[in-house]
Amino acid sequence: MKRALITGITGQDGSYLAELLLGKGYEVHGLLRRSSTFNTSRIDHLYQDVHDPDARLLLHHGDITDAGRLIQLVERVQPDEVYNLAAQSHVRVSFDEPAHTTDVTGVGAVRLLEAVRASGVPARFYQASSSEMFGAVHPPQSEETALHPRSPYGVSKVFAHWMTRNYRDGYGMFAVSGILFNHESPRRGETFLTRKVTRAVAAIKTGRADHVYLGNLDAVRDWGYAPEYVEGMWRMMQADEPQDYVLATGRDFSVRDFVAAAFDHVGLDWERHVRFDERYLRPTEVDALLGDPGRAEAELGWKATVHVPELARLMVDADLEALEHEGPTWIDRPVLTDWPVVGRA
Ligand code: NDP
Ligand code: GDR
Numbered sequence: 001m002k003r004a005l006i007t008g009i010t011g012q013d014g015s016y017l018a019e020l021l022l023g024k025g026y027e028v029h030g031l032l033r034r035s036s037t038f039n040t041s042r043i044d045h046l047y048q049d050v051h052d053p054d055a056r057l058l059l060h061h062g063d064i065t066d067a068g069r070l071i072q073l074v075e076r077v078q079p080d081e082v083y084n085l086a087a088q089s090h091v092r093v094s095f096d097e098p099a100h101t102t103d104v105t106g107v108g109a110v111r112l113l114e115a116v117r118a119s120g121v122p123a124r125f126y127q128a129s130s131s132e133m134f135g136a137v138h139p140p141q142s143e144e145t146a147l148h149p150r151s152p153y154g155v156s157k158v159f160a161h162w163m164t165r166n167y168r169d170g171y172g173m174f175a176v177s178g179i180l181f182n183h184e185s186p187r188r189g190e191t192f193l194t195r196k197v198t199r200a201v202a203a204i205k206t207g208r209a210d211h212v213y214l215g216n217l218d219a220v221r222d223w224g225y226a227p228e229y230v231e232g233m234w235r236m237m238q239a240d241e242p243q244d245y246v247l248a249t250g251r252d253f254s255v256r257d258f259v260a261a262a263f264d265h266v267g268l269d270w271e272r273h274v275r276f277d278e279r280y281l282r283p284t285e286v287d288a289l290l291g292d293p294g295r296a297e298a299e300l301g302w303k304a305t306v307h308v309p310e311l312a313r314l315m316v317d318a319d320l321e322a323l324e325h326e327g328p329t330w331i332d333r334p335v336l337t338d339w340p341v342v343g344r345a
Contacts, residue, residue: 012189013085015043017083031073087104091282113164130153131248134286186314219285232302235296249307
Protein backbone atom coordinates (compact mmCIF):
# COMPACT_ATOMS: atom_id res chain seq x y z
CA MET A 1 0.00 0.00 0.00
CA LYS A 2 1.35 3.45 -0.93
CA ARG A 3 1.45 6.13 1.73
CA ALA A 4 0.93 9.85 1.09
CA LEU A 5 1.38 12.87 3.33
CA ILE A 6 -0.71 15.92 2.38
CA THR A 7 -0.27 19.38 3.87
CA GLY A 8 -3.33 21.56 3.29
CA ILE A 9 -5.60 18.50 3.41
CA THR A 10 -8.46 20.60 4.84
CA GLY A 11 -8.40 22.96 1.83
CA GLN A 12 -10.23 22.67 -1.47
CA ASP A 13 -7.53 20.73 -3.29
CA GLY A 14 -6.39 18.72 -0.27
CA SER A 15 -9.88 17.34 0.18
CA TYR A 16 -10.20 16.24 -3.47
CA LEU A 17 -6.68 14.83 -3.46
CA ALA A 18 -7.37 12.82 -0.28
CA GLU A 19 -10.50 11.43 -1.94
CA LEU A 20 -8.57 10.50 -5.07
CA LEU A 21 -5.73 8.80 -3.20
CA LEU A 22 -8.03 6.89 -0.84
CA GLY A 23 -9.87 5.67 -3.95
CA LYS A 24 -6.57 4.42 -5.34
CA GLY A 25 -5.88 2.43 -2.16
CA TYR A 26 -3.36 4.80 -0.54
CA GLU A 27 -2.96 5.31 3.17
CA VAL A 28 -3.40 9.06 3.48
CA HIS A 29 -1.87 11.19 6.22
CA GLY A 30 -2.84 14.83 6.56
CA LEU A 31 -1.48 17.81 8.44
CA LEU A 32 -4.20 19.48 10.51
CA ARG A 33 -3.89 22.95 12.04
CA ARG A 34 -5.18 23.17 15.55
CA SER A 35 -8.20 25.42 15.58
CA SER A 36 -10.65 26.44 18.29
CA THR A 37 -13.45 25.32 15.99
CA PHE A 38 -13.61 22.29 13.71
CA ASN A 39 -11.87 23.00 10.41
CA THR A 40 -12.42 19.65 8.74
CA SER A 41 -15.73 20.29 6.97
CA ARG A 42 -14.27 19.53 3.53
CA ILE A 43 -13.03 16.10 4.61
CA ASP A 44 -15.65 15.09 7.19
CA HIS A 45 -17.28 12.80 4.62
CA LEU A 46 -14.00 10.86 4.48
CA TYR A 47 -13.80 10.38 8.26
CA GLN A 48 -12.48 7.03 9.46
CA ASP A 49 -12.34 5.90 13.07
CA VAL A 50 -8.66 5.71 14.02
CA HIS A 51 -9.46 2.82 16.37
CA ASP A 52 -10.18 0.74 13.30
CA PRO A 53 -6.88 -0.98 12.41
CA ASP A 54 -7.79 -0.64 8.73
CA ALA A 55 -8.27 3.14 8.88
CA ARG A 56 -6.48 4.72 5.92
CA LEU A 57 -7.09 8.42 6.61
CA LEU A 58 -5.01 9.70 9.51
CA LEU A 59 -4.67 13.32 10.59
CA HIS A 60 -1.79 14.81 12.56
CA HIS A 61 -1.73 18.18 14.24
CA GLY A 62 0.98 20.37 12.82
CA ASP A 63 1.82 23.58 11.04
CA ILE A 64 3.97 24.27 8.01
CA THR A 65 5.86 26.88 10.06
CA ASP A 66 7.04 24.23 12.57
CA ALA A 67 10.16 22.62 11.09
CA GLY A 68 10.75 20.17 13.95
CA ARG A 69 7.23 18.81 13.68
CA LEU A 70 7.57 18.32 9.93
CA ILE A 71 10.77 16.27 10.29
CA GLN A 72 9.18 14.19 13.04
CA LEU A 73 6.10 13.52 10.89
CA VAL A 74 8.03 12.59 7.76
CA GLU A 75 10.13 10.17 9.82
CA ARG A 76 7.10 8.70 11.53
CA VAL A 77 4.82 8.43 8.49
CA GLN A 78 7.56 7.31 6.02
CA PRO A 79 5.52 8.54 3.06
CA ASP A 80 6.08 7.50 -0.54
CA GLU A 81 4.62 10.78 -1.75
CA VAL A 82 4.47 14.21 -0.08
CA TYR A 83 2.06 16.83 -1.43
CA ASN A 84 2.69 20.35 -0.18
CA LEU A 85 -0.62 22.17 -0.61
CA ALA A 86 -0.52 24.25 2.58
CA ALA A 87 -0.57 27.98 1.94
CA GLN A 88 -2.00 31.33 2.84
CA SER A 89 -3.56 31.16 -0.60
CA HIS A 90 -5.55 34.41 -0.88
CA VAL A 91 -3.84 36.94 -3.13
CA ARG A 92 -5.68 40.02 -1.78
CA VAL A 93 -4.98 38.98 1.82
CA SER A 94 -1.29 38.54 1.01
CA PHE A 95 -1.03 42.32 0.62
CA ASP A 96 -2.37 42.71 4.17
CA GLU A 97 -0.16 39.95 5.59
CA PRO A 98 2.98 39.84 3.43
CA ALA A 99 5.38 38.48 6.05
CA HIS A 100 2.97 35.79 7.22
CA THR A 101 2.29 34.80 3.61
CA THR A 102 6.02 34.58 2.94
CA ASP A 103 6.54 32.40 6.00
CA VAL A 104 3.71 29.98 5.22
CA THR A 105 3.49 29.97 1.42
CA GLY A 106 7.18 30.49 0.67
CA VAL A 107 9.40 29.28 3.50
CA GLY A 108 6.90 26.57 4.46
CA ALA A 109 7.83 24.65 1.32
CA VAL A 110 11.52 24.74 2.23
CA ARG A 111 10.82 23.42 5.71
CA LEU A 112 9.04 20.46 4.18
CA LEU A 113 11.64 19.87 1.46
CA GLU A 114 14.31 19.94 4.14
CA ALA A 115 12.33 17.54 6.33
CA VAL A 116 12.23 15.05 3.46
CA ARG A 117 15.91 15.52 2.60
CA ALA A 118 17.18 15.46 6.20
CA SER A 119 15.10 12.41 7.16
CA GLY A 120 16.49 10.42 4.24
CA VAL A 121 13.00 9.12 3.46
CA PRO A 122 12.93 8.50 -0.31
CA ALA A 123 9.62 10.31 -0.81
CA ARG A 124 8.52 12.03 -3.99
CA PHE A 125 7.62 15.69 -3.42
CA TYR A 126 4.90 17.81 -5.03
CA GLN A 127 4.86 21.60 -4.71
CA ALA A 128 1.63 23.53 -5.39
CA SER A 129 3.00 26.24 -7.68
CA SER A 130 0.69 28.79 -9.22
CA SER A 131 -0.06 30.75 -12.37
CA GLU A 132 0.19 33.82 -10.11
CA MET A 133 3.96 33.41 -10.60
CA PHE A 134 3.53 34.67 -14.18
CA GLY A 135 1.87 37.85 -12.94
CA ALA A 136 2.60 40.61 -15.39
CA VAL A 137 3.72 38.41 -18.31
CA HIS A 138 1.37 38.49 -21.30
CA PRO A 139 -0.58 35.32 -22.03
CA PRO A 140 -0.46 32.54 -23.00
CA GLN A 141 1.84 31.19 -20.28
CA SER A 142 3.63 27.83 -20.31
CA GLU A 143 6.40 26.04 -18.39
CA GLU A 144 8.93 28.08 -20.42
CA THR A 145 7.44 31.50 -19.62
CA ALA A 146 9.46 33.91 -17.48
CA LEU A 147 8.13 34.66 -14.01
CA HIS A 148 7.03 38.14 -12.92
CA PRO A 149 4.89 37.89 -9.78
CA ARG A 150 2.64 40.78 -8.77
CA SER A 151 1.77 40.05 -5.14
CA PRO A 152 3.41 38.85 -1.92
CA TYR A 153 1.59 35.58 -2.59
CA GLY A 154 3.04 35.32 -6.09
CA VAL A 155 6.54 36.16 -4.91
CA SER A 156 6.28 33.53 -2.17
CA LYS A 157 5.19 30.93 -4.70
CA VAL A 158 8.16 31.80 -6.95
CA PHE A 159 10.51 31.27 -4.00
CA ALA A 160 8.97 27.89 -3.18
CA HIS A 161 8.97 26.93 -6.86
CA TRP A 162 12.67 27.63 -7.28
CA MET A 163 13.53 25.92 -4.00
CA THR A 164 11.73 22.80 -5.21
CA ARG A 165 13.74 22.98 -8.43
CA ASN A 166 16.94 23.45 -6.40
CA TYR A 167 16.29 20.35 -4.28
CA ARG A 168 15.66 18.38 -7.47
CA ASP A 169 18.85 19.60 -9.15
CA GLY A 170 21.05 19.65 -6.07
CA TYR A 171 20.02 16.50 -4.22
CA GLY A 172 18.51 14.44 -7.01
CA MET A 173 15.15 14.39 -5.27
CA PHE A 174 12.00 13.55 -7.21
CA ALA A 175 10.60 17.02 -6.54
CA VAL A 176 8.11 18.56 -8.96
CA SER A 177 6.01 21.71 -9.19
CA GLY A 178 2.58 21.75 -10.71
CA ILE A 179 1.96 25.24 -12.09
CA LEU A 180 -1.79 25.27 -11.72
CA PHE A 181 -4.07 27.93 -13.13
CA ASN A 182 -7.21 28.86 -11.16
CA HIS A 183 -9.39 25.87 -10.39
CA GLU A 184 -12.70 26.03 -8.60
CA SER A 185 -15.47 23.86 -7.20
CA PRO A 186 -18.32 23.90 -4.72
CA ARG A 187 -15.59 23.47 -2.07
CA ARG A 188 -13.79 26.65 -3.12
CA GLY A 189 -13.14 29.06 -0.25
CA GLU A 190 -16.01 31.53 0.09
CA THR A 191 -13.85 34.63 -0.47
CA PHE A 192 -12.42 33.70 -3.86
CA LEU A 193 -14.17 35.34 -6.79
CA THR A 194 -16.06 32.38 -8.24
CA ARG A 195 -17.46 31.06 -4.97
CA LYS A 196 -18.24 34.52 -3.68
CA VAL A 197 -20.31 35.08 -6.82
CA THR A 198 -22.07 31.72 -6.82
CA ARG A 199 -22.99 32.05 -3.14
CA ALA A 200 -24.31 35.52 -3.81
CA VAL A 201 -26.36 34.30 -6.78
CA ALA A 202 -27.94 31.63 -4.59
CA ALA A 203 -28.68 34.17 -1.85
CA ILE A 204 -30.13 36.72 -4.27
CA LYS A 205 -32.19 34.16 -6.18
CA THR A 206 -33.83 32.99 -2.95
CA GLY A 207 -34.51 36.50 -1.70
CA ARG A 208 -31.95 36.45 1.13
CA ALA A 209 -29.86 39.25 -0.34
CA ASP A 210 -30.09 41.86 -3.04
CA HIS A 211 -26.55 42.61 -4.19
CA VAL A 212 -22.91 41.65 -3.98
CA TYR A 213 -19.84 43.90 -3.85
CA LEU A 214 -16.97 43.07 -6.19
CA GLY A 215 -13.72 44.69 -7.31
CA ASN A 216 -12.08 44.48 -10.74
CA LEU A 217 -14.37 42.91 -13.34
CA ASP A 218 -11.87 43.22 -16.20
CA ALA A 219 -9.30 40.67 -15.00
CA VAL A 220 -9.02 37.58 -17.19
CA ARG A 221 -8.49 34.09 -15.79
CA ASP A 222 -8.24 30.50 -17.01
CA TRP A 223 -10.70 28.77 -14.67
CA GLY A 224 -10.93 24.98 -14.45
CA TYR A 225 -12.56 22.37 -12.21
CA ALA A 226 -10.58 21.34 -9.11
CA PRO A 227 -11.24 17.55 -9.10
CA GLU A 228 -9.64 17.33 -12.54
CA TYR A 229 -6.58 19.24 -11.36
CA VAL A 230 -5.78 16.92 -8.43
CA GLU A 231 -5.74 14.05 -10.92
CA GLY A 232 -3.07 16.02 -12.79
CA MET A 233 -1.04 16.44 -9.58
CA TRP A 234 -1.09 12.69 -9.02
CA ARG A 235 -0.05 11.96 -12.61
CA MET A 236 2.97 14.28 -12.24
CA MET A 237 4.04 12.22 -9.23
CA GLN A 238 3.80 8.93 -11.20
CA ALA A 239 5.96 10.14 -14.11
CA ASP A 240 9.27 8.42 -14.88
CA GLU A 241 11.19 11.68 -14.55
CA PRO A 242 10.53 14.63 -12.23
CA GLN A 243 9.32 17.56 -14.30
CA ASP A 244 7.20 20.69 -13.83
CA TYR A 245 3.87 20.96 -15.64
CA VAL A 246 1.26 23.62 -16.30
CA LEU A 247 -2.34 22.54 -15.69
CA ALA A 248 -4.90 24.83 -17.33
CA THR A 249 -7.94 24.73 -19.60
CA GLY A 250 -6.39 26.87 -22.33
CA ARG A 251 -9.49 29.10 -22.40
CA ASP A 252 -9.82 32.58 -20.95
CA PHE A 253 -12.79 34.44 -19.50
CA SER A 254 -13.08 37.77 -17.73
CA VAL A 255 -14.43 38.16 -14.21
CA ARG A 256 -17.42 39.85 -15.89
CA ASP A 257 -17.97 36.74 -18.08
CA PHE A 258 -18.00 34.48 -15.03
CA VAL A 259 -20.38 36.78 -13.16
CA ALA A 260 -22.74 36.94 -16.15
CA ALA A 261 -22.70 33.15 -16.55
CA ALA A 262 -23.55 32.59 -12.88
CA PHE A 263 -26.44 35.10 -12.80
CA ASP A 264 -27.74 33.98 -16.23
CA HIS A 265 -28.05 30.43 -14.96
CA VAL A 266 -30.86 31.44 -12.60
CA GLY A 267 -32.39 34.03 -14.93
CA LEU A 268 -31.05 37.14 -13.17
CA ASP A 269 -29.49 40.24 -14.76
CA TRP A 270 -26.10 40.61 -13.05
CA GLU A 271 -25.90 44.34 -13.67
CA ARG A 272 -28.82 44.91 -11.32
CA HIS A 273 -27.12 43.07 -8.45
CA VAL A 274 -23.37 43.75 -8.64
CA ARG A 275 -21.92 46.80 -6.91
CA PHE A 276 -18.36 48.05 -6.86
CA ASP A 277 -16.22 48.20 -3.71
CA GLU A 278 -12.65 49.40 -4.09
CA ARG A 279 -11.59 47.34 -1.09
CA TYR A 280 -11.50 44.33 -3.40
CA LEU A 281 -8.94 45.89 -5.71
CA ARG A 282 -5.32 44.87 -5.33
CA PRO A 283 -2.36 47.28 -5.27
CA THR A 284 -0.98 45.38 -8.25
CA GLU A 285 -3.37 43.24 -10.28
CA VAL A 286 -2.65 40.27 -12.52
CA ASP A 287 -4.54 41.33 -15.62
CA ALA A 288 -4.62 38.17 -17.69
CA LEU A 289 -3.76 34.53 -17.17
CA LEU A 290 -4.22 31.92 -19.88
CA GLY A 291 -2.36 28.64 -19.63
CA ASP A 292 -0.90 26.46 -22.33
CA PRO A 293 -1.45 22.91 -21.04
CA GLY A 294 0.24 21.30 -24.07
CA ARG A 295 3.00 19.53 -22.16
CA ALA A 296 0.61 17.97 -19.63
CA GLU A 297 -1.67 16.83 -22.44
CA ALA A 298 1.17 15.27 -24.43
CA GLU A 299 3.16 13.69 -21.60
CA LEU A 300 0.61 13.00 -18.85
CA GLY A 301 -2.47 12.46 -20.98
CA TRP A 302 -4.18 15.11 -18.84
CA LYS A 303 -6.85 17.42 -20.27
CA ALA A 304 -9.38 19.71 -18.62
CA THR A 305 -12.96 19.03 -19.70
CA VAL A 306 -15.00 21.43 -17.54
CA HIS A 307 -15.05 25.07 -18.61
CA VAL A 308 -16.81 28.31 -17.73
CA PRO A 309 -19.87 28.52 -18.01
CA GLU A 310 -20.48 24.85 -17.05
CA LEU A 311 -18.31 25.51 -14.00
CA ALA A 312 -20.43 28.50 -13.01
CA ARG A 313 -23.61 26.45 -13.38
CA LEU A 314 -22.45 23.55 -11.25
CA MET A 315 -21.22 25.89 -8.51
CA VAL A 316 -24.46 27.89 -8.45
CA ASP A 317 -26.48 24.65 -8.28
CA ALA A 318 -24.34 23.41 -5.37
CA ASP A 319 -24.81 26.69 -3.47
CA LEU A 320 -28.56 26.65 -4.04
CA GLU A 321 -28.64 23.12 -2.66
CA ALA A 322 -26.41 24.05 0.30
CA LEU A 323 -28.74 26.92 1.06
CA GLU A 324 -31.69 24.55 1.21
CA HIS A 325 -29.92 22.37 3.77
CA GLU A 326 -28.31 25.10 5.82
CA GLY A 327 -31.42 27.23 6.25
CA PRO A 328 -31.91 30.93 6.73
CA THR A 329 -28.73 31.65 8.71
CA TRP A 330 -26.58 30.53 5.77
CA ILE A 331 -25.78 33.94 4.39
CA ASP A 332 -25.16 35.49 7.80
CA ARG A 333 -22.08 33.37 8.32
CA PRO A 334 -19.25 35.88 8.78
CA VAL A 335 -16.60 35.89 6.10
CA LEU A 336 -13.82 37.60 7.94
CA THR A 337 -11.29 38.39 5.29
CA ASP A 338 -13.69 39.53 2.64
CA TRP A 339 -16.45 41.42 4.37
CA PRO A 340 -18.93 42.60 3.19
CA VAL A 341 -19.80 39.79 0.82
CA VAL A 342 -23.44 40.40 0.05
CA GLY A 343 -25.80 43.11 1.14
CA ARG A 344 -29.49 43.31 1.81
CA ALA A 345 -31.76 45.52 -0.22
P1 NDP B 1 -7.08 26.58 0.30
O1 NDP B 1 -6.89 27.97 0.74
O2 NDP B 1 -8.45 26.04 0.10
O3 NDP B 1 -6.34 25.58 1.33
C1 NDP B 1 -5.13 25.93 1.95
C2 NDP B 1 -4.75 24.86 2.93
O4 NDP B 1 -3.53 25.25 3.58
C3 NDP B 1 -5.78 24.63 4.06
O5 NDP B 1 -5.84 23.27 4.37
C4 NDP B 1 -5.18 25.42 5.20
O6 NDP B 1 -5.59 24.96 6.48
C5 NDP B 1 -3.70 25.10 4.99
N1 NDP B 1 -2.82 26.00 5.71
C6 NDP B 1 -2.83 27.36 5.73
N2 NDP B 1 -1.87 27.82 6.54
C7 NDP B 1 -1.24 26.75 7.06
C8 NDP B 1 -0.18 26.57 7.97
N3 NDP B 1 0.43 27.61 8.53
N4 NDP B 1 0.22 25.31 8.27
C9 NDP B 1 -0.41 24.26 7.73
N5 NDP B 1 -1.44 24.35 6.87
C10 NDP B 1 -1.84 25.59 6.53
O7 NDP B 1 -6.23 26.42 -1.05
P2 NDP B 1 -6.51 25.48 -2.34
O8 NDP B 1 -6.92 24.14 -1.89
O9 NDP B 1 -7.32 26.22 -3.31
O10 NDP B 1 -5.05 25.41 -2.96
C11 NDP B 1 -4.12 24.39 -2.56
C12 NDP B 1 -2.72 24.86 -2.88
O11 NDP B 1 -2.59 25.11 -4.26
C13 NDP B 1 -2.30 26.17 -2.18
O12 NDP B 1 -0.93 26.08 -1.92
C14 NDP B 1 -2.57 27.23 -3.24
O13 NDP B 1 -1.76 28.35 -3.02
C15 NDP B 1 -2.19 26.47 -4.49
N6 NDP B 1 -2.85 26.88 -5.71
C16 NDP B 1 -4.21 26.95 -5.77
C17 NDP B 1 -4.85 27.26 -6.94
C18 NDP B 1 -6.33 27.34 -7.04
O14 NDP B 1 -6.82 27.88 -8.05
N7 NDP B 1 -7.08 26.80 -6.09
C19 NDP B 1 -4.06 27.52 -8.18
C20 NDP B 1 -2.64 27.39 -7.99
C21 NDP B 1 -2.06 27.08 -6.81
P3 NDP B 1 -6.96 25.50 7.16
O15 NDP B 1 -8.07 24.72 6.50
O16 NDP B 1 -6.76 25.15 8.58
O17 NDP B 1 -7.05 26.96 6.87
P1 GDR C 1 -6.77 34.80 -7.78
O1 GDR C 1 -8.26 34.41 -7.36
O2 GDR C 1 -6.34 36.08 -7.22
O3 GDR C 1 -6.70 34.63 -9.28
O4 GDR C 1 -5.93 33.65 -7.04
P2 GDR C 1 -9.50 35.28 -6.85
O5 GDR C 1 -10.68 34.41 -7.06
O6 GDR C 1 -9.26 35.83 -5.50
O7 GDR C 1 -9.52 36.52 -7.88
C1 GDR C 1 -9.75 36.33 -9.27
C2 GDR C 1 -9.92 37.69 -9.93
O8 GDR C 1 -11.17 38.26 -9.53
C3 GDR C 1 -10.95 39.61 -9.20
N1 GDR C 1 -12.00 40.07 -8.27
C4 GDR C 1 -12.20 39.61 -7.01
N2 GDR C 1 -11.55 38.65 -6.30
C5 GDR C 1 -12.01 38.40 -5.05
N3 GDR C 1 -11.40 37.43 -4.31
N4 GDR C 1 -13.03 39.09 -4.47
C6 GDR C 1 -13.71 40.06 -5.16
O9 GDR C 1 -14.62 40.68 -4.64
C7 GDR C 1 -13.27 40.34 -6.49
N5 GDR C 1 -13.70 41.21 -7.45
C8 GDR C 1 -12.92 41.03 -8.51
C9 GDR C 1 -9.55 39.65 -8.60
O10 GDR C 1 -9.04 40.98 -8.60
C10 GDR C 1 -8.84 38.70 -9.56
O11 GDR C 1 -8.42 39.40 -10.70
C11 GDR C 1 -6.38 32.30 -7.02
C12 GDR C 1 -5.96 31.68 -5.69
O12 GDR C 1 -6.56 30.42 -5.57
C13 GDR C 1 -4.46 31.50 -5.65
O13 GDR C 1 -4.12 30.76 -4.48
C14 GDR C 1 -4.02 30.73 -6.88
O14 GDR C 1 -2.65 30.53 -6.87
C15 GDR C 1 -4.46 31.48 -8.13
O15 GDR C 1 -5.87 31.60 -8.10
C16 GDR C 1 -4.08 30.75 -9.41
